[in-house]
Amino acid sequence: MDDLARVLAAHPFLAELDPDHVKFLVGCTKSVRFRAGDHLVREGDREDTLYLIRQGGVAIEMRRAGGEVVCVETVGAGDVIGISLLAEAASHLDCRARESVVAFAIDSACLLRKMTEEPRLGFALAMRLLARTYERLSRARLQHLDIYR
Amino acid sequence: MTMTSPYVPAPLAIARAVRELDDVFTWTFDVPGGFAFKPGQFNMLYVHGVGEVPISISGDPAAPERLVHTIRAVGVVTRVMDKLGEGDVMGVRGPYGSAWPLDEARRRNVIVIAGGLGLAPLRPAILGLLAHRADYGRITILYGARTPGDILYRQELETWRGRFDLRVEAIVDHAGRDWFGPVGVVTRLLDGVPVTADDAAFVCGPEIMMRFAARELANRGVSRETIWISMERSMKCGIGLCGHCQLGGSFMCKDGPVYRLDRIAPYMQVPEL
Numbered sequence: 358m359d360d361l362a363r364v365l366a367a368h369p370f371l372a373e374l375d376p377d378h379v380k381f382l383v384g385c386t387k388s389v390r391f392r393a394g395d396h397l398v399r400e401g402d403r404e405d406t407l408y409l410i411r412q413g414g415v416a417i418e419m420r421r422a423g424g425e426v427v428c429v430e431t432v433g434a435g436d437v438i439g440i441s442l443l444a445e446a447a448s449h450l451d452c453r454a455r456e457s458v459v460a461f462a463i464d465s466a467c468l469l470r471k472m473t474e475e476p477r478l479g480f481a482l483a484m485r486l487l488a489r490t491y492e493r494l495s496r497a498r499l500q501h502l503d504i505y506r
Numbered sequence: 507m508t509m510t511s512p513y514v515p516a517p518l519a520i521a522r523a524v525r526e527l528d529d530v531f532t533w534t535f536d537v538p539g540g541f542a543f544k545p546g547q548f549n550m551l552y553v554h555g556v557g558e559v560p561i562s563i564s565g566d567p568a569a570p571e572r573l574v575h576t577i578r579a580v581g582v583v584t585r586v587m588d589k590l591g592e593g594d595v596m597g598v599r600g601p602y603g604s605a606w607p608l609d610e611a612r613r614r615n616v617i618v619i620a621g622g623l624g625l626a627p628l629r630p631a632i633l634g635l636l637a638h639r640a641d642y643g644r645i646t647i648l649y650g651a652r653t654p655g656d657i658l659y660r661q662e663l664e665t666w667r668g669r670f671d672l673r674v675e676a677i678v679d680h681a682g683r684d685w686f687g688p689v690g691v692v693t694r695l696l697d698g699v700p701v702t703a704d705d706a707a708f709v710c711g712p713e714i715m716m717r718f719a720a721r722e723l724a725n726r727g728v729s730r731e732t733i734w735i736s737m738e739r740s741m742k743c744g745i746g747l748c749g750h751c752q753l754g755g756s757f758m759c760k761d762g763p764v765y766r767l768d769r770i771a772p773y774m775q776v777p778e779l
Binding site (some may be wrong): 369414425426427455499503505506 | 652680711
């Protein structure tokens, strides 16, 4: 358990989080591995897991009419998948492993429970999720402008 | 080549025309006497009876006998240019404007950030850096394009990428599954690049991309005094007289297009400038 807490604390998303809070999260967390082509998230599914990517690349994809798959962003080590956790929304896109991916999988229901039980942890994680959401929104807006056309 | 007057274009025949992308082409003019220029400068290219446009020089500064321009067919004049080819004669006057500060960047790490056709004005600078590779620290080229099919100078980027003394990364805004590189905005590529406060950065692309890139560089500690960007406005005379490309107290054709960020940043956010 201590080993998991140590490696969990080393993930950039949890950097400088109170060590007691990291230990508190361990109970919700497991280490997972995906093969290239596996989906971490599928469009329409409830996102019930927050993934902290440790290794490998993930394509965030959407399907155009007719089924053509378009990758709108790639993320990798240090990034987070499943940030709609707080919105309790179904995913609007697919997240597919482009190569072998190693991640921490944090159960969303368990995480939300812990965040409620320990408001300081809840605040700290909510701020981090918000920061990641804002960064992704900024990038999406820039892409939306189609500036290279 | 010597110009008799800054207003009089010299006739030059297109020696080679290469299709780069659907709407982008590269012309090479043979200039036996040489056409000396500094990386980052531009020429005014005149299509007889149609009009004149400013186009950055994209060739190798060490090979002045070949004048190279990469052009996107986007306006009235450049769309006519798109229909021209080898043997057609253009009017050329220049070179004009400021240059990428290759001397000032010596002994520093250099980060080149290009977006879309912005790689064209940076190509002479990259070739200049590589020609004097030992004079510089780490050299990193970060390139963003719309899709994999819109990547400019793809073959040359692959060649540069194969070098061990250079880091080259390309990213696209969106892609199909046949693209194995990263997808996202060009500034994302900075995440994997070691940056130090006195690195030099050359940035060229759509203005909004340059603003974002400059901000990201500044957030990582790079001084605004060592970030240079190449601005684009509608140049007309090319010699700072007509005022067509005035930006604040500066004439972009004469004082630019390459500016140090701290000197141009105040104007970049002013509406209608």
